[in-house]
Amino acid sequence: MNGAGRIGRSAKCAGARLTPAVADVSPAAKSAARIWLFDLDNTLHDASAHIFPHIARLMRDYIGRHLRLGEAEATALRQRYWQRYGATLPGLVRHHGIDPWHFLQHTHQFHDLASMVVVERGLRAMLRRLPGRKIVFSNAPAHYIRAVLAIAGIRRCFDAVYPVERFHYRAKPATRGFLYLLRAERLVPGSCVMVDDSLGNLRAAKKLGMSTVWVNPGTRGSPCADVHVASVLDLPRRLRQIRR
Numbered sequence: 001m002n003g004a005g006r007i008g009r010s011a012k013c014a015g016a017r018l019t020p021a022v023a024d025v026s027p028a029a030k031s032a033a034r035i036w037l038f039d040l041d042n043t044l045h046d047a048s049a050h051i052f053p054h055i056a057r058l059m060r061d062y063i064g065r066h067l068r069l070g071e072a073e074a075t076a077l078r079q080r081y082w083q084r085y086g087a088t089l090p091g092l093v094r095h096h097g098i099d100p101w102h103f104l105q106h107t108h109q110f111h112d113l114a115s116m117v118v119v120e121r122g123l124r125a126m127l128r129r130l131p132g133r134k135i136v137f138s139n140a141p142a143h144y145i146r147a148v149l150a151i152a153g154i155r156r157c158f159d160a161v162y163p164v165e166r167f168h169y170r171a172k173p174a175t176r177g178f179l180y181l182l183r184a185e186r187l188v189p190g191s192c193v194m195v196d197d198s199l200g201n202l203r204a205a206k207k208l209g210m211s212t213v214w215v216n217p218g219t220r221g222s223p224c225a226d227v228h229v230a231s232v233l234d235l236p237r238r239l240r241q242i243r244r
Contacts, residue, residue: 034132034242035187037205038158039172039196040140043215043232044123045152050116058107059088067096086200087139087171089164100169104141119152126233127157136161137181137194139171160185172196173204182208193242195232199224211242 041047056078064074081091092098110116127134134157138145142163149155162181170176182189194205195213202212203224213235214225221228227241 033191034211035185035192036130036132036134037137037181037192037194037210038134038232039194039198039201039215040136040138040145040148042197043195044119044136044154045148046118046120049118051110051113054110054116055107058109062103062106063092066098085171086173086198089139089169090171090174093169101165104164105143108141108144110147113147114151117148117151120231120233122233123152124154124157126236127154129236131239132193133159135159135181135185137172137177138162139164141165172198173200175204175208178204178208195235213238213242 038044041051056075059078060071060074063069063077064071067074067077069077077091078088081088081095085091089098089100089103092103093100136145136149136158138161140148140163142161142165145161145163146155149158149161162184164171164177166184167177167180170180172178181187182192189205189209192205193211193213194202195215196202196205197215199214199222202214202222206212206224206226211227212225213227213229214222215229215232217230227238229235229238
């Protein structure tokens with residue numbers, strides 16, 4: 001489990017240098033002072049096409065095997081906990097005593113992950129242009145995050161990576177996970193921008209005082225999202241709309 005901790009810092013992407021937040025500074029300086037917290041799945045890459053269906057099957061099989069449920073019952077339980085807690089894992093831990101490390105290791109196995117990761121062209125270039133420190137903050141396990149970032153070619157664009165093991169399996173949108181990251185990185189919520197596809201996660205971030213960006217291909221907005229983008233590639237041109 002120690003290997004699931006924070007993945008070491010690497011060389012920053014161009015333009016990712018942290019600068020002090022002071023009053024009456026230029027928009028460029030304000031942007032450089034931002035701390036970007038990026039979700040992974042369906043934010044930095046499209047997980048719905050291949051990865052999520054695969055994980056859903058593995059979760060169904062795991063739940064069925066360990067709780068002795070049929071396929072339909074296991075699927076219903078997985079979905080019920082996801083709707084209630086924002087992730088399946090918290091419900092399994094709370095109500096059934098499932099070991100979180102064991103669950104995540106067995107439900108995030110892939111024979112050919114490289115063929116399943118769908119990344120928009122220009123992602124790495126966008127991250128390099130985006131001013132401010134960048135952190136991955138995901139409910140996924142460390143081994144999976146490492147693999148996806150490597151396949152996408154964007155690992156060196158992030159100053160830190162926080163997998164769910166790092167914040168003691170307190171999966172988003174639970175506040176404890178957010179607070180753990182803020183303390184570990186010595187951040188104040190007002191300097192952070194949470195970029196996520198989940199409105200539940202953004203709602204939690206906004207309550208803490210973070211700016212929020214909702215990545216969703218639809219056209220409707222949401223009160224818990226300061227900015228709505230169809231693609232994470234749209235971030236650089238929406239900088240002025242992200243409050244500070």
